[in-house]
Amino acid sequence: xxxxxxxxxVGPRMSGIAIYNATVYLAGQVPLNNPEAGIAEQTRxxxxxxxxxxxxxxxxxxxxxxxxxxxxxxxxxxxxxVVWDAWVLAGHxxxxxxxQAALADPRWRIEVLVTAALG
Amino acid sequence: xxxxxxxxxVGPRMSGIAIYNATVYLAGQVPLNNPEAGIAEQTRxxxxxxxxxxxxxxxxxxxxxxxxxxxxxxxxxxxxxVVWDAWVLAGHxxxxxxxQAALADPRWRIEVLVTAALG
Amino acid sequence: xxxxxxxxxVGPRMSGIAIYNATVYLAGQVPLNNPEAGIAEQTRxxxxxxxxxxxxxxxxxxxxxxxxxxxxxxxxxxxxxVVWDAWVLAGHxxxxxxxQAALADPRWRIEVLVTAALG
Numbered sequence: 249x250x251x252x253x254x255x256x257x258v259g260p261r262m263s264g265i266a267i268y269n270a271t272v273y274l275a276g277q278v279p280l281n282n283p284e285a286g287i288a289e290q291t292r293x294x295x296x297x298x299x300x301x302x303x304x305x306x307x308x309x310x311x312x313x314x315x316x317x318x319x320x321x322x323x324x325x326x327x328x329x330v331v332w333d334a335w336v337l338a339g340h341x342x343x344x345x346x347x348q349a350a351l352a353d354p355r356w357r358i359e360v361l362v363t364a365a366l367g
Numbered sequence: 368x369x370x371x372x373x374x375x376x377v378g379p380r381m382s383g384i385a386i387y388n389a390t391v392y393l394a395g396q397v398p399l400n401n402p403e404a405g406i407a408e409q410t411r412x413x414x415x416x417x418x419x420x421x422x423x424x425x426x427x428x429x430x431x432x433x434x435x436x437x438x439x440x441x442x443x444x445x446x447x448x449v450v451w452d453a454w455v456l457a458g459h460x461x462x463x464x465x466x467q468a469a470l471a472d473p474r475w476r477i478e479v480l481v482t483a484a485l486g
Numbered sequence: 487x488x489x490x491x492x493x494x495x496v497g498p499r500m501s502g503i504a505i506y507n508a509t510v511y512l513a514g515q516v517p518l519n520n521p522e523a524g525i526a527e528q529t530r531x532x533x534x535x536x537x538x539x540x541x542x543x544x545x546x547x548x549x550x551x552x553x554x555x556x557x558x559x560x561x562x563x564x565x566x567x568v569v570w571d572a573w574v575l576a577g578h579x580x581x582x583x584x585x586q587a588a589l590a591d592p593r594w595r596i597e598v599l600v601t602a603a604l605g
Contacts, residue, residue, distance in 0.1 A: 276464025
């Protein structure tokens with residue numbers, strides 16, 4: 249007997265969300281709306297998108313279990329952290345790993361991949 | 368009382384599969400058989416290997432929860448997506464993140480890391 | 487009714503551990519104490535830190551479900567594997583993926599991201 253998977257924002261290439269066994273898996277979020285912006289604005293967009301998807305999934309940003317951050321330029325980490333630190337909720341900060349990686353659009357400076365607990 | 372872990376294709380360095388709490392964790396799959404091939408053929412091999420491992424685990428490619436794709440050259444993403452789009456199942460596409468990263472063998476152009484639901 | 491999340495080593499930016507639904511999520515571990523060391527010593531430190539966190543979480547290194555390794559220089563993989571192979575437990579080796587990525591401190595040669603089963 250298999251547990252059901254709920255997929256949300258289902259596209260032909262990927263889904264934005266998969267929910268399974270009380271856990272929420274998101275697609276990597278990228279700054280689609282502000283691809284020309286600096287790291288602070290791109291980070292704000294991406295974390296806002298994570299927050300919106302978590303809400304769509306019935307979770308929220310106090311429930312993140314693991315977060316991977318990919319930066320085009322690792323030297324952006326300080327400016328990214330300023331936005332991150334203001335976004336995370338005290339007492340509910342998630343395990344995180346941040347590494348450098350070039351992204352699909354050369355203008356994107358950040359991609360964020362999140363796994364979270366159902367709310 | 369701890370839940371059991373089932374490991375499959377257990378080697379001295381890593382296992383191909385770990386199954387725990389109704390979730391399937393795969394090792395990163397690389398184009399062992401076609402290291403000299405182009406991105407399309409390497410992608411076909413790797414996704415075929417993912418499919419085989421998911422079947423070995425009692426899952427299948429309609430049950431993928433999260434997929435990370437590492438490309439040696441991010442500019443291969445278009446050609447990779449052609450193979451990917453033909454492989455994923457409509458209505459069951461997984462959350463995905465794709466970034467650039469050099470891989471253990473300089474000839475490998477793609478590595479794919481999958482987490483899935485037990486079938 | 488939502489399942490509880492336990493966070494351990496909670497900082498203002500991230501937590502070292504999140505435990506949820508019998509699964510343990512760790513933060514990416516880096517060689518904080520030996521940033522100037524070679525890959526072997528950095529790997530030993532990082533895997534030791536993973537082991538300590540797993541113990542803090544009520545798990546251990548026989549219970550790892552998935553391990554991502556990021557190397558600053560992918561050519562370090564052979565020397566890293568020597569330390570890794572001595573560290574993993576026969577019959578309990580985890581699924582693993584290793585890719586190259588620059589890390590937050592340019593001296594760090596390795597970052598390890600682990601998901602594990604509660605003990």
